[in-house]
Amino acid sequence: MFKSSRVRRRLGGRPADPLLQDLRAALSPQRVRADEAERALFAHDASIFAGGVCGPVCFPTTTAEVQAIMRIAARHGRGVVPRGAGTGLAGGAIPLGAPVVVALTKMDRILEVDVDNRVAWVEPGVVNLDLTKQLLPLGYHFAPDPSSQQVCTIGGNVATNSGGPHCLAYGVTSHHVLAMEVVLASGDVVVLGGVDAEPSGLDLRGAFVGGEGTLGIATRIAVRLTPNPRSVRTLLLAFDSTRAAADTVGAVIAAGIVPAAMEVMDQRITVAVEAFVNAGYPVDAAAVLLAEVDGLEAGTTIEADRIAGIGRAHGATSIRVAATEAERALLWKGRKTAFGAVAQIAPSYYLHDTVVPRSALADVLEAVYEIAARHELIVVNVFHAGDGNLHPLLLFDDREPGIIERVHAAGAEIMQASLAAGGVLSGEHGIGVEKQQYMALMFSSDDLDHQDRLRRSFDPTCRSNPGKVIPASHSCADIQALRQVPAGVWG
Amino acid sequence: MMSPFDAATTDFAREISDSGPIAVEGSRTRWTTGGALDPHARTVRAPTGILEHRPEEMTVRVRTGTTVGDLHDRLAESGQRTALLDRGGTVGGAVAVGENAVCVLGRGLVRNSVLQVRYVSAEGRIITGGGPTVKNVTGFDLPRLMVGALGTLGLMAEVILRTNPIAALSQWVVSTDADPFAARSALYRPSAVLWDGSRTWIELEGHAADVEAERRALDSAGSWEVTSGPPSLPPERWSLPPAELRSIDVHDTGRFIASVGVGTVFASKVKPPEPMSPALRELGRRMKSAFDPAGRLNPGRDPAWR
Numbered sequence: 148m149f150k151s152s153r154v155r156r157r158l159g160g161r162p163a164d165p166l167l168q169d170l171r172a173a174l175s176p177q178r179v180r181a182d183e184a185e186r187a188l189f190a191h192d193a194s195i196f197a198g199g200v201c202g203p204v205c206f207p208t209t210t211a212e213v214q215a216i217m218r219i220a221a222r223h224g225r226g227v228v229p230r231g232a233g234t235g236l237a238g239g240a241i242p243l244g245a246p247v248v249v250a251l252t253k254m255d256r257i258l259e260v261d262v263d264n265r266v267a268w269v270e271p272g273v274v275n276l277d278l279t280k281q282l283l284p285l286g287y288h289f290a291p292d293p294s295s296q297q298v299c300t301i302g303g304n305v306a307t308n309s310g311g312p313h314c315l316a317y318g319v320t321s322h323h324v325l326a327m328e329v330v331l332a333s334g335d336v337v338v339l340g341g342v343d344a345e346p347s348g349l350d351l352r353g354a355f356v357g358g359e360g361t362l363g364i365a366t367r368i369a370v371r372l373t374p375n376p377r378s379v380r381t382l383l384l385a386f387d388s389t390r391a392a393a394d395t396v397g398a399v400i401a402a403g404i405v406p407a408a409m410e411v412m413d414q415r416i417t418v419a420v421e422a423f424v425n426a427g428y429p430v431d432a433a434a435v436l437l438a439e440v441d442g443l444e445a446g447t448t449i450e451a452d453r454i455a456g457i458g459r460a461h462g463a464t465s466i467r468v469a470a471t472e473a474e475r476a477l478l479w480k481g482r483k484t485a486f487g488a489v490a491q492i493a494p495s496y497y498l499h500d501t502v503v504p505r506s507a508l509a510d511v512l513e514a515v516y517e518i519a520a521r522h523e524l525i526v527v528n529v530f531h532a533g534d535g536n537l538h539p540l541l542l543f544d545d546r547e548p549g550i551i552e553r554v555h556a557a558g559a560e561i562m563q564a565s566l567a568a569g570g571v572l573s574g575e576h577g578i579g580v581e582k583q584q585y586m587a588l589m590f591s592s593d594d595l596d597h598q599d600r601l602r603r604s605f606d607p608t609c610r611s612n613p614g615k616v617i618p619a620s621h622s623c624a625d626i627q628a629l630r631q632v633p634a635g636v637w638g
Numbered sequence: 639m640m641s642p643f644d645a646a647t648t649d650f651a652r653e654i655s656d657s658g659p660i661a662v663e664g665s666r667t668r669w670t671t672g673g674a675l676d677p678h679a680r681t682v683r684a685p686t687g688i689l690e691h692r693p694e695e696m697t698v699r700v701r702t703g704t705t706v707g708d709l710h711d712r713l714a715e716s717g718q719r720t721a722l723l724d725r726g727g728t729v730g731g732a733v734a735v736g737e738n739a740v741c742v743l744g745r746g747l748v749r750n751s752v753l754q755v756r757y758v759s760a761e762g763r764i765i766t767g768g769g770p771t772v773k774n775v776t777g778f779d780l781p782r783l784m785v786g787a788l789g790t791l792g793l794m795a796e797v798i799l800r801t802n803p804i805a806a807l808s809q810w811v812v813s814t815d816a817d818p819f820a821a822r823s824a825l826y827r828p829s830a831v832l833w834d835g836s837r838t839w840i841e842l843e844g845h846a847a848d849v850e851a852e853r854r855a856l857d858s859a860g861s862w863e864v865t866s867g868p869p870s871l872p873p874e875r876w877s878l879p880p881a882e883l884r885s886i887d888v889h890d891t892g893r894f895i896a897s898v899g900v901g902t903v904f905a906s907k908v909k910p911p912e913p914m915s916p917a918l919r920e921l922g923r924r925m926k927s928a929f930d931p932a933g934r935l936n937p938g939r940d941p942a943w944r
Contacts, residue, residue, distance in 0.1 A: 261881070343877045353783065374827070401693055535772070571776045
């Protein structure tokens with residue numbers, strides 16, 4: 148009995164589990180973890196949603212190991228959830244139904260930088276900003292620059308089709324991913340896309356990007372190198388209303404200017420940011436617009452002047468042009484650390500992500516303030532105004548009874564207001580578990596059926612990141628069932 | 639909420655119905671691309687008309703039977719254009735074939751320009767994928783799947799395209815002694831760099847002073863004259879990695895014009911087909927059977943024809 152107990156209660160102090168045994172044999176015991184602390188950690192991501200139930204956590208280092216994990220999980224009838232840095236805000240990396248979690252952070256090599264083809268092959272765990280730092284001395288960068296770029300991974304960027312401030316002119320992640328090696332849920336490996344001009348066949352690369360891990364796991368990614376601009380002009384315009392800032396953004400685009408970035412922050416967040424970085428942001432302004440143009444010398448000078456003129460015509464109370472690279476970097480530091488700065492206002496936040504037509508920005512912003520006020524919540528707005536991508540932050544103290552319910556109710560109304568203005572549910576965070584139930588507000592049953600056909604073509608058994616994106620009624624996985632540990636299966 | 643179906647789309651769906659082999663006929667500019675259409679297939683025409691151009695949103699909603707020429711004429715009134723290739727065909731044909739304009743470095747890729755697609759499914763249902771805004775990650779990317787699919791997954795009725803401003807100045811220059819690769823490297827953002835093995839044509843676009851500065855930067859790579867436009871292009875289309883153009887002699891292209899920095903080669907000879915991995919072919923087959931189980935949409939055509 149003593150002997151039997153020792154056999155049963157080895158690794159992790161748990162009964163021996165055939166799934167765990169197979170995974171440890173395929174990788175190494177050190178890179179398959181199943182202790183309570185690890186599983187609790189990987190049950191969550193950066194979103195505010197309740198954690199799921201996490202199975203074994205694997206840290207593969209090669210495509211062959213990812214393939215082995217997929218095949219073992221299939222044999223044991225378990226789902227697989229890929230995970231990068233866990234910075235996603237829509238709950239896309241939350242494990243549902245005790246799946247095998249595949250943490251790709253140890254696949255973090257830049258495999259090849261090919262300047263002649265303007266492409267870099269990277270593993271999915273490479274950190275976004277690390278890639279750009281490697282490329283900068285060569286005269287290039289990786290254009291998608293989400294606020295989490297210091298920690299988020301390229302694999303995660305591919306999964307969510309990430310954006311960032313500079314996607315206004317340069318496009319989101321899909322514009323910058325040329326090809327990928329992907330392990331499908333079956334364990335088959337395919338190369339999607341190509342570094343040639345017009346790869347043959349269906350654009351399965353385009354279909355895969357933004358798939359939120361439901362279509363397979365990218366193990367090698369070919370990203371486009373974007374040349375660094377020869378000239379950059381960064382302007383900070385202050386306004387006495389958010390409407391004036393929003394209208395300026397629309398007027399700039401209507402004038403035929405496509406800036407590299409146009410970001411708006413309202414007064415409350417500007418005050419918090421200024422206290423944090425001391426960049427000289429005008430704290431008395433109702434809203435500030437950070438606009439950047441880049442390219443060649445003459446064009447950037449002309450366009451910066453025109454933006455300043457359009458700003459003045461819309462009542463800008465001050466206009467400052469960054470005189471040095473250090474000043475520009477400090478202004479951007481303020482914008483990119485805004486989400487951290489809100490800790491001065493409240494301990495928790497729920498960051499929303501919808502897109503509306505630029506012409507509707509001012510009206511939808513007013514609706515957002517009204518919704519927050521009605522639910523007695525603090526809201527601040529810091530967003531990618533240039534492409535109409537709103538990011539209202541609802542700030543709260545989650546120790547206050549009943550406040551989470553108010554936050555979710557307000558969030559739902561913000562989504563509805565955005566859709567009513569001709570917008571969409573998500574600009575760059577994705578659907579995950581956050582917005583599944585709202586998909587039917589934007590798409591018909593037939594539309595969702597076709598999205599599900601796309602998904603099932605990649606993963607006929609719906610084992611790759613089960614229970615995400617498509618509402619439960621349209622996919623094979625029932626989300627409520629997935630929240631339970633499968634009967635008789637060790638979680 | 640998505641815009642309601644317009645009557646033309648509903649009529650188009652009724653005409654397509656839910657059975658029998660069927661294809662959409664545009665201007666037949668790329669009619670044989672991807673293989674000969676099954677002669678038993680019925681052909682229909684997509685509805686025409688520009689539904690809404692919003693210059694301040696940089697979007698245009700257009701029915702797919704509209705010609706690219708008509709669309710671009712209309713957009714030009716507001717100083718805008720799209721990435722679509724204008725060879726005399728329709729918007730639907732340009733998206734379904736998915737080939738990029740010769741000035742793709744300046745215009746952008748077709749696959750990045752389709753924001754929303756509305757198509758009729760094999761079952762005769764009207765499906766909407768994507769959304770009307772320039773940025774959108776709501777659900778799976780059906781618009782990109784339709785680009786280059788040759789109408790084998792759905793028959794497009796209308797699309798919302800991203801538009802872009804037309805540059806203040808566009809200028810073509812030509813050289814008989816330039817190294818096209820050195821020329822490409824000397825430039826920040828040319829719209830096109832074309833090379834036939836001896837001559838190099840370049841399109842520069844932007845503000846006049848920038849175009850002039852870029853033209854001066856080219857002096858390090860050769861001597862240049864202003865010209866009226868690109869050369870006439872041979873009919874066949876090859877797709878290579880851009881760096882492979884340096885050793886283009888190893889390919890039997892016949893007469894060629896290569897797009898430097900892009901990898902497209904316009905050639906007089908047909909490119910030999912390249913084998914596709916069995917796993918990738920199987921994935922494409924599953925996609926086709928999921929969207930068109932009976933194989934009624936554009937029978938005979940294969941998006942993986944190259």
